[in-house]
Amino acid sequence: MAQSNKEKSTKITALVVDDDMINRTIHHRLLDNLGIENEVVGNGKEAVDVHCSGKNFDLILMDKDMPIMNGIEATRKLREMGIRSLIAGVSSRSTEQEIQEFMEAGLDDYLEKPLTMSKLVTIIRKIDSNG
Amino acid sequence: MEVGQMQRRLVDYTKSLSMEGFLDGQFLLLQQLQDESNPDFVVEVVSLFFGDSDKLLNDLTMVLDQPNVDFKKVDALVHQLKGSSSSIGAQRVKNACIAFRNYCEEQNIEACLRCLQQVNQEYCVVKNKLETLFRLEQQIVGAGGSIPMMEMGF
Numbered sequence: 001m002a003q004s005n006k007e008k009s010t011k012i013t014a015l016v017v018d019d020d021m022i023n024r025t026i027h028h029r030l031l032d033n034l035g036i037e038n039e040v041v042g043n044g045k046e047a048v049d050v051h052c053s054g055k056n057f058d059l060i061l062m063d064k065d066m067p068i069m070n071g072i073e074a075t076r077k078l079r080e081m082g083i084r085s086l087i088a089g090v091s092s093r094s095t096e097q098e099i100q101e102f103m104e105a106g107l108d109d110y111l112e113k114p115l116t117m118s119k120l121v122t123i124i125r126k127i128d129s130n131g
Numbered sequence: 132m133e134v135g136q137m138q139r140r141l142v143d144y145t146k147s148l149s150m151e152g153f154l155d156g157q158f159l160l161l162q163q164l165q166d167e168s169n170p171d172f173v174v175e176v177v178s179l180f181f182g183d184s185d186k187l188l189n190d191l192t193m194v195l196d197q198p199n200v201d202f203k204k205v206d207a208l209v210h211q212l213k214g215s216s217s218s219i220g221a222q223r224v225k226n227a228c229i230a231f232r233n234y235c236e237e238q239n240i241e242a243c244l245r246c247l248q249q250v251n252q253e254y255c256v257v258k259n260k261l262e263t264l265f266r267l268e269q270q271i272v273g274a275g276g277s278i279p280m281m282e283m284g285f
């Protein structure tokens with residue numbers, strides 16, 4: 001079961017968007033460990049730019065609070081560009097209002113930091129089932 | 132000391148760090164993400180944490196030393212430190228940051244200064260503990276042994 005899931009997972013690609021290097025390092029490794037090809041960028045503008053360069057990803061892990069362009073603006077911009085990737089907002093700030101605002105920008109899901117293997121697997125199953 | 136004894140000492144030391152609340156399950160996750168293709172993953176991430184924390188604590192000292200304290204700035208810095216300590220499993224540092232943020236909200240300068248002292252202390256302690264843990268690991272590897280996997284009971 002683990003092997004067939006890993007084989008299936010190698011077809012999934014992801015983009016990690018986070019201004020914190022510790023989180024980028026951990027999330028990159030978590031995704032690697034699940035067999036998911038992934039890239040990392042440091043803010044929302046870089047996330048938009050990487051899509052403007054023609055790249056596309058099945059999953060975007062979007063931090064909320066980032067300099068230059070935050071996760072809410074970046075999510076909105078990506079949706080305006082027609083990006084249909086599964087975008088999961090990731091944050092440690094979690095008032096209901098803030099989560100609501102983030103969701104309304106175009107998220108498919110919201111995860112609280114720190115990310116764990118089981119949280120990621122839950123999200124990846126959504127990609128697999130949307131297939 | 133033979134390798135088996137060193138390994139037992141490491142396991143016991145790591146468990147004690149968990150039982151005493153210095154490290155939580157997030158640290159175990161980092162250890163589980165380390166393998167032959169990424170043999171130094173934990174040290175790399177923890178080193179990033181040390182670098183970040185040193186800077187954040189310096190910045191906090193400077194901001195709290197100003198005649199008119201910018202509590203928004205203090206809160207933002209503490210939030211960052213809370214985030215990174217949470218990411219590596221430094222539970223006591225994280226908890227000290229949570230208390231700190233409450234006093235930022237109240238704009239209580241005296242309490243913030245006490246919190247800064249507390250956070251500094253917790254950080255120094257966990258830094259020493261982690262450096263000890265890494266030294267124990269290096270001794271095992273140096274003696275030709277391998278680092279034992281920690282269990283979920285961590």
